[in-house]
Structure formats: C-alpha cells, structure tokens
Amino acid sequence: MLSSTVLYARLMARARLRHLQLLVAVAEHGSLKRAAEQVGMTQPAATQALADLEALLETPLFERHARGMRVGTAGQAVLPMVRQVLFALQSSMEALAAVASGASGLLRVGAIPAAVHGVLATRLVAFCESHPDLHVDVIEGRPDHLLQDVLAGSLHVALARQPADCPARLQFEPLLADEAVVIAGVGHPLARRRRVTLDELARWRWMRAPHGVGVRDTFDALFDGVATPAVHTVTTTSPGAAVAVLADGATLAMVPRSLAHWYVQHGLVALVDIGRRFELGTIGALALRDGRHGAALSAFIDAMREPPPAS
Structure with missing residues (x-):
C-alpha cells in the first residue's frame, strides 16, 4: 500500500x-x-x-x-481538494490581473446572506470609496463552505457566525449582534396583529431554513413540544426566494433580523410581533491568524466594525 x-x-x-x-x-x-x-x-x-x-x-x-x-x-x-487548488489558482490570477490594471490588490470576501444584508449592505460602499485602488470580490455562500475556503486560502475573510468549534488557525472578530424574527408577506393577516401567540403561529404554513443553519435550530426549538405547523415545500436561505414565497400571503418564515431589516425597510415583507426574542450567534469576521493578508484585510475588518452611516 x-x-x-x-x-x-x-x-x-x-x-x-x-x-x-x-x-x-x-x-x-x-x-x-x-x-x-x-x-x-x-x-x-x-x-x-x-x-x-x-x-x-x-x-x-x-x-x-x-x-x-x-x-x-x-x-x-x-475532488474537493482539486477544486480548491484550481480555485486558488484562478483567484491568484484575478489578483494579478487586478494589480496589473492598477489596483493595489484583490480582497476576496465570503459572506452568509445575513452578513450581506446586515453588514456589507451598509458599509461596503464606504469602504470601497476610501480604498479606490483595492478590488473587492464578494461571494455569498453557506457558512461551512466559506469556512473551508478561508482555511484553504481561497478567501481572505468570511463574514459569518462564530463556529461552535472554531479551528485554531482562525480568529473571529465580532461585528454584529443578531436575533431571529418572524416575517410574512405584507398582505398576511398576522402582519397587522400585535402579540401573536404560539398557537396562532402554529396554524399557518411555514417556510424553513435548511438544516445546519442557525435560525433553523431556533425554529425547531420554538415548536418543540407543541403541534408542528405545516411546512412549505421550499426550503431556502435565499432572501429573494423567501420574499417570492411569502408574497402568497399565507406563509410565515423565521429569519435573522440582520437579513429581514432591508426587506422590511423597502416594504417587501413585514415583521410579525410574537412578543419573544431569540438571540442568534454574533456575525463576525473569520480570517487566518497568521495575518498573511496584511493591511488591506485589517482595514476592511475595521470598516465593517464601524456603525453604518445614518440613512
């Protein structure tokens, strides 16, 4: 052998x-x-x-x-390692091309959907304006995939929740506290109610997040020991898909507040008042401890830590 x-x-x-x-x-x-x-x-x-x-x-x-x-x-x-080798090589060529075209470098950022809406949506533009020569490549993905990409070196940083068992090679910088909220389409009857009870919630159909996503665990705990509500055939972490499903006026979903905020602000969904709070893990920046990506990454993390500009 x-x-x-x-x-x-x-x-x-x-x-x-x-x-x-x-x-x-x-x-x-x-x-x-x-x-x-x-x-x-x-x-x-x-x-x-x-x-x-x-x-x-x-x-x-x-x-x-x-x-x-x-x-x-x-x-x-x-195969997984072969894909990572080719991906890392492609990333290196993109960085080289960016530098050749006048950029000071390439920063590859991975983010879960909640971090895209809760952190990047309010801070990324200002960071890019203050670093006009730095090319920033943002990739949205699942937390487990992003973590592996940071470890493999194909991402410089991942904006995600702190893993329960964080690898020793990674450091976690907290950025945003978060909680789970219930949302519905703006035409849903519960969107106009106050203090909706658990029994009332259980009468409606729910669209769930996939297993392995923190908010799914919170949803399962909410209905533990009570009648399990009907569930939608769609399971997703995609905000766009969730908004489309909730537009039927008959479906509820539990999502991070960081993700829901933008859609509520723009009148696409409504919060359902259930009179409870469900804390989720803090969203933060996961990067290698060795500091190999230097000043650009440090400046990016600092910018993501800053309060968002007033709207």
Whole structure:
C-alpha cells in the first residue's frame, strides 16, 4: 500500500494542471467526451490523460457505466481538494490581473446572506470609496463552505457566525449582534396583529431554513413540544426566494433580523410581533491568524466594525 508521501511526490513530479482540470470536468459532466471538449483536448488525449492520472494514484477515480462516468470513492476523496487548488489558482490570477490594471490588490470576501444584508449592505460602499485602488470580490455562500475556503486560502475573510468549534488557525472578530424574527408577506393577516401567540403561529404554513443553519435550530426549538405547523415545500436561505414565497400571503418564515431589516425597510415583507426574542450567534469576521493578508484585510475588518452611516 502506497503512503500519502509517495503519492504526493508522484503528483508533484508528473501530474499537470490539465490533469486536474480534466478530473473536475469529468465529474461535472459525467462524460469524457464533453469533459474533453471543455478543457480543449481530443477525446483520445483525454482518455490517455485520465488513465495516466489513475495510474499515478494506482486507483480508479471514476466508475464506468453504459451512460457515462460516475465519480468513485477515490474520486470523491480527491475532488474537493482539486477544486480548491484550481480555485486558488484562478483567484491568484484575478489578483494579478487586478494589480496589473492598477489596483493595489484583490480582497476576496465570503459572506452568509445575513452578513450581506446586515453588514456589507451598509458599509461596503464606504469602504470601497476610501480604498479606490483595492478590488473587492464578494461571494455569498453557506457558512461551512466559506469556512473551508478561508482555511484553504481561497478567501481572505468570511463574514459569518462564530463556529461552535472554531479551528485554531482562525480568529473571529465580532461585528454584529443578531436575533431571529418572524416575517410574512405584507398582505398576511398576522402582519397587522400585535402579540401573536404560539398557537396562532402554529396554524399557518411555514417556510424553513435548511438544516445546519442557525435560525433553523431556533425554529425547531420554538415548536418543540407543541403541534408542528405545516411546512412549505421550499426550503431556502435565499432572501429573494423567501420574499417570492411569502408574497402568497399565507406563509410565515423565521429569519435573522440582520437579513429581514432591508426587506422590511423597502416594504417587501413585514415583521410579525410574537412578543419573544431569540438571540442568534454574533456575525463576525473569520480570517487566518497568521495575518498573511496584511493591511488591506485589517482595514476592511475595521470598516465593517464601524456603525453604518445614518440613512
């Protein structure tokens, strides 16, 4: 059985970036022919390249079947890291291009939806105006994915809630306290009520956040031990999708106040007064402790900590 050291040495000595591109393309398309077209290779060349890579690793990465190719167990083990390598390389080229075009650098920022609306929406423009030569790339995503991207170096910082088990390599700078609130479409009967009871809430249909999102745990705890309400077939963290569903006037949702505030301000949804408060984890900045991203990242975090400008 080969050791990881030997496999790594083989890859460094004989693998090419084209091998990695092909691996990802085959996984995405399930077809060697379409993967070859995507990376600009002939099918025979792609077949040989994939065979060479599997020979290097001494294990098949894909299962071949009549309708194409499916990622095998070994392929599932290496694909996440291969994607991160290619993504990090692409990020480096974007930073290089930004510098070549006159920018002082590139700052890649990941954010959960609540941080986009609660932090970035009120502070990002002012930061960019005070740093006109810095290119800022904002990517919205799930907290677990963003955390892994920071650890891999493909994001400089993630605006998210503090993980329950924060990796030692990361530091967390708190930025915004948050709580869960109940919202409805502006035409919903409960939007005009005060002090809605739990029994009344349970009579309506709810759209829930996916498992693994903090506000979903709060929702489940709210109805623990009482009749579970009917739930919508849509489960989402997308604010746009939530607003569209709530427009039916018959659905409720529990979301972070940081996310709801903008939509309430613009008359797209309404808060439902339930007479309770449900604290959520503080939103903050997660970055590597080694300070490798320097002054630009420090200035960004400081700017996100500043109170938003008066509206």
